[in-house]
Amino acid sequence: xxxxxxxxxxxxxxxxxxxxxxxxxxxxxxxxxxxxxxxxxxxxxxxxxxxxxxxxxxxxxxxxxxxxxxxxxxxxxxxxxxxxxxxxxxxxxxxxxxxxxxxxxxxxxxxxxxxxxxxxxxxxxxxxxxxxxxxxxxxxxxxxxxxxxxxxxxxxxxxxxxxxxxxxxxxxxxxxxxxxxxxxxxxxxxx
Numbered sequence: 001x002x003x004x005x006x007x008x009x010x011x012x013x014x015x016x017x018x019x020x021x022x023x024x025x026x027x028x029x030x031x032x033x034x035x036x037x038x039x040x041x042x043x044x045x046x047x048x049x050x051x052x053x054x055x056x057x058x059x060x061x062x063x064x065x066x067x068x069x070x071x072x073x074x075x076x077x078x079x080x081x082x083x084x085x086x087x088x089x090x091x092x093x094x095x096x097x098x099x100x101x102x103x104x105x106x107x108x109x110x111x112x113x114x115x116x117x118x119x120x121x122x123x124x125x126x127x128x129x130x131x132x133x134x135x136x137x138x139x140x141x142x143x144x145x146x147x148x149x150x151x152x153x154x155x156x157x158x159x160x161x162x163x164x165x166x167x168x169x170x171x172x173x174x175x176x177x178x179x180x181x182x183x184x185x186x187x188x189x190x191x
Contacts (some may be wrong), residue, residue, distance in 0.1 A: 006096045007163045010021055010092055011186065012152075013070050014150050015151060015159075017031060018150070018151070019156070019159060019160065020098065021147060022135060022136075022137055022156060022160050023164070023167070025135075025136055025147060026133065026134065026135055026136075026164065027133075027134065030055075030131065030132065030133040030134065031072065031168065033133075034088075034115055034117075034168065035171065035175070036167055037086050037113055037115055037130075038068065038086060038168075038172070039155050039172070039176075041084065041085050041086035041113065042082065042084040043070070043071060043079065043081070043082070043085045043086070044063060044069065044085070044086045044088065045071050045072065045078075045081055045085060045086065045087045046059065046070070046071070046086065046088050046142060047072065047073040047074075047089050047098070047099045047102045047103070048089070048090035048096070048099050049091075049096050049099060050164065051154070051155075051158040052090045052091065052092065052154075052157070052158055052161060053072070053090070054158070055124055055158045055159075055162040055165070056088070056090045056165075057167075058162050058165065058166075059161070059162065059164075059165030060167060062165060062169045063165075063169065065169075065183055065187060066169060066172055066173065066176075066178065066183065066186070066188045067154045067178075067183075067186055072177040073087075081106060081110055081112055082110055082112065083112050084112070085110070085112045086112060086113045086114075087102070087106045087112055087114045087115070088115050088117060088123065089102070089103045089114060089129065090117045090161055091116070091118050091125065092118050092120065092135075092139045092140075092154050093118070093119070093120050093122050093136070093139050093141065094116060094119075094121075094122075094123020094124060094126070095120070095125075096125060100124060103125060103128045104128060107128050113130050114128060114130055115121070115130060115132070115133060116128075116129035116131075116133070116163075117133045117158055117161060118132060118133075118135070119133070119134065119135055119137050119138075119143075120139050120141060121134055122143075134160055134165075135160045135161065135164070137149060137154070137156045137160060138156065138157075139154065139157075140154075
């Protein structure tokens with residue numbers, strides 16, 4: 001099993017190096033605008049598909065742990081979105097049918113603030129979102145300035161979405177001077 005151990009350690013190092021490079025490549029101004037939008041919104045909604053949606057659901061849950069009213073589109077108890085709310089659209093390509101359609105509907109019906117978290121700055125989302133947080137990693141379009149990955153498909157994007165969410169949650173805790181122990185009041189207790 002020594003061979004497996006060495007391969008595992010090498011793969012782990014590659015993934016961690018990719019994540020480090022990616023997280024350092026995200027523009028801090030965009031992240032700061034995202035934190036401001038989250039804190040100013042009455043409610044925060046998330047939409048994505050596939051593994052991106054799973055990462056966004058984790059971010060949604062973490063924000064709920066901070067006392068922020070957070071929901072993902074399609075959840076059984078999803079409330080109505082209003083103008084004073086925020087819609088965060090996760091789509092690396094910016095062209096995934098469902099998130100794009102939801103963003104268009106939100107813009108047309110309630111005109112709430114919309115933020116696109118993605119990789120492709122030239123997608124149709126650029127004309128819908130108020131601003132973009134770009135995670136410049138490999139997409140299916142293979143743009144010249146994308147960070148390449150040894151991982152399959154868009155794993156690096158999905159991992160980065162989750163980590164950015166957790167990093168921003170930590171920063172919100174610090175900014176609002178929240179007591180970590182008091183956050184447990186928002187955690188599920190029927191487990």
